């Protein structure tokens with residue numbers, strides 16, 4: 001009987017832990033929602049060349065300038081090889 005109670009307490013604990021992680025992610029950037037009111041220097045996503053005006057989902061401060069990206073995937077790609085995209 002006591003074992004069962006422990007199991008339930010553990011399940012609730014795990015549930016709470018999972019929920020708080022989800023909340024943290026939601027506070028970061030909502031999936032599918034674009035960012036507005038930021039002054040980015042690039043009109044096109046340097047990685048995939050999509051217009052950032054209506055596909056802005058992530059930004060990166062690089063060498064004192066704020067660059068916009070359509071997704072965090074493109075941002076990560078840019079961070080890996082910034083020189084490759086800056087020369088364009």
Ligand SMILES: [Zn+2]
Nearest residue numbers: 045048070074
């Ligand atoms: Zn992109």
